[in-house]
Amino acid sequence: MRSPLALAALATVAVPGFDAREVRGTAAPGDDDVAVVTDGQRRRWVVRAPRSAAAGAALEAELVLLGALAGHVDSGALPFDVPRVVGTAPLEEGGRVVVHRELEGRPVSLDHVAPGPGVAASLGRSLAALHELPVAVAEDAGLPVYDAAAYRARRLAEVDEAARTGRVPATLLRRWEERLEDVAMWKFSPVLVHGDLSADHVLVADGAVTAVMSWGEAKVADPADDLAWLLVAAPQDAVDSILEAYQLRRTELTDPHLADRALLAGELALARWLLYGVRAQDDEVVADAVQMLDELDEQTRDVPEPGTAPL
Known part of the structure; x- marks a missing residue:
């Protein structure tokens, strides 16, 4: 270093x-x-x-x-x-x-994002504007490009690898497998995604997004990936404003399962954290991932099937 x-x-x-x-x-x-x-x-x-x-x-x-x-x-x-x-x-x-x-601005604090105009609407419009860019922007930079079927197969491979660790609750594995095997959920138009959005990578000032950093994971893939962190961490009333602003800014958006895939992407992030710990032989990371997976398993046992939160 x-x-x-x-x-x-x-x-x-x-x-x-x-x-x-x-x-x-x-x-x-x-x-x-x-x-x-x-x-x-x-x-x-x-x-x-x-x-x-x-x-x-x-x-x-x-x-x-x-x-x-x-x-x-x-x-x-x-x-x-x-x-x-x-x-x-x-x-x-x-x-x-x-x-x-x-870059100007401070990291966004999702806990304090209020519904309506302001940061929530700006987040939705900003992501939509990114997803409206030509995919050639990523292709010309030599970044990975996935179609919907290939990206679903990639997610399935992640779940299979996580299952082989023996650390993921069986009910959670079944939940993921059911959603990944539902082909209707995975009919989407791939777009340029940031791929690594988090509060530290999005800066805000004066009620609006001012800058986005850390583009090393950008690719052509599922737009739901960029919405996952928001749906998981932002207050629900703010999520509604984010999704509304996103939908209004997108052209010809027909994706009734976008929110469902975004929530699933947020859950699968825990599987990737587990796999990172296993590959790095980091017992602390593995223990942290296992604890979060157990908590997620408890929280999702009574969650309705996909299709109840259409966009």
Whole structure:
């Protein structure tokens, strides 16, 4: 891992004339070292450097995507900003360090999102605007592209792998399998999705989404994936406002099972957390995942069948 001071030094190479005055490290998910550097004019900049060849390749694809997304921001197609790279420099071990301006806003607090106009409606409109972009944006960046059948098969494989750990309650496995085997639920039009949305990756200010960060998991896939975190964590009355704004912004949206798949995606995130712990041989992560899976099993035993929350 690189120290914050090392990243600040790399920033001066990536951006000639860069006047680094202060630097602080920041905990970032993924396989990048990240620091925030303040320059002589008190402006803050984010410096990212991949730790591995795989992370470097992922960052290269992300840079192509960010360039395309910035064009859609400038055209007005996207109502939020994205990281805009101002400089890069090669690393001795391969890959590049990148520097971009720190984006405006603060991480959204879903617990405090109120229904109606404001952040809730802005979240819905922002996701809808992203999902309206041409899928060629992802294809041109070399990102993964799935059709509905392939994505359903991918989810089935995840559930099968989770089942083999012996750590998932049998009733929960049956619930997932029933939903994945319901072919009618999986008739959707794939779109460009962020793929890793969370409160830390969405910034808000003055009642609106201002920026979206961390695009390393973007792909062409199920639009429900980007709604999952909202349906799971936001207050129910705010969820209604988010979905209404999303639906109004989408063109020709015919997907009666979108909300059902979003809720399922939120549940399957726990299975992926379990699998991560098993692969990493991290007993603490495994125990955390098992506890959450047991709680989910208790909560969902009396949940109605899909189709009761159409969009």
